[in-house]
Amino acid sequence: MSTQINTIIFDLGGVLIDWSPEYVYLKEFRGDRQKMDWFLEYICAWDWNVNQDAGYSLAQATADRIALFPEYENLIAMYYRRWEEMLGYAHEDTLTILKTLKNDPNYRVYALTNWSGETWPKAIAKFPWLQWFEGILVSGDEKMRKPNSEIYELMLSRYKIDRTRAVFIDDSQKNIEGCEAVGLKGIHFSNAPTLAIQLREMGIRL
Numbered sequence: 001m002s003t004q005i006n007t008i009i010f011d012l013g014g015v016l017i018d019w020s021p022e023y024v025y026l027k028e029f030r031g032d033r034q035k036m037d038w039f040l041e042y043i044c045a046w047d048w049n050v051n052q053d054a055g056y057s058l059a060q061a062t063a064d065r066i067a068l069f070p071e072y073e074n075l076i077a078m079y080y081r082r083w084e085e086m087l088g089y090a091h092e093d094t095l096t097i098l099k100t101l102k103n104d105p106n107y108r109v110y111a112l113t114n115w116s117g118e119t120w121p122k123a124i125a126k127f128p129w130l131q132w133f134e135g136i137l138v139s140g141d142e143k144m145r146k147p148n149s150e151i152y153e154l155m156l157s158r159y160k161i162d163r164t165r166a167v168f169i170d171d172s173q174k175n176i177e178g179c180e181a182v183g184l185k186g187i188h189f190s191n192a193p194t195l196a197i198q199l200r201e202m203g204i205r206l
Helices: 022-028 033-042 046-053 058-068 070-081 092-102 120-126 128-132 149-158 173-181 192-201
Strands: 007-010 017-019 087-090 108-113 135-138 166-170 185-188
Touching: 022 033, 022 070, 046 058, 058 070, 087 092, 087 120, 092 108, 092 128, 092 192, 108 149, 135 149, 149 173, 166 173, 173 185, 185 192
Parallel strands: 007 108, 007 166, 108 135, 166 185
Antiparallel strands: 017 087
């Protein structure tokens, strides 16, 4: 039954934390969004970035990309050199939900994030509330990432989570499909008010 859920697992980026390369590159391209979008689609592409979430070295990733596109060396180099500037704000409305849950002794709260292990300490330093979680599994430290089944299984085993009594929240539909493939309930996050409704429908008190 849905009322039996006692563990809530949060994704971080897009759910609780705002992050975007636009904070750096829109300035570099002097407000020309078309040029910035092209650069982020073809040069410092998303697939290239998420590879580092699986533990690939930032320095090596940067060197690899510069070797492919030497004419963009300076712009490529600033991706991780200025990564901290891409780290925005906390989503306060979702943070309120997290705080309510962590203050209720009936619930356990954890985080499962695709995040480079090299940049993770910067997030810990910026957001003290990350200490609220009973545990956080960082993909870059484990050399695996969502939506692969192994990372969900590791999460469940490491923290002794009963998958039938847990729910995972993520803004990526692929990551939700990944968790559901191992028998873990998922909520595809869109916004905090909708999330609150979905959690209540599962019998979770907020």
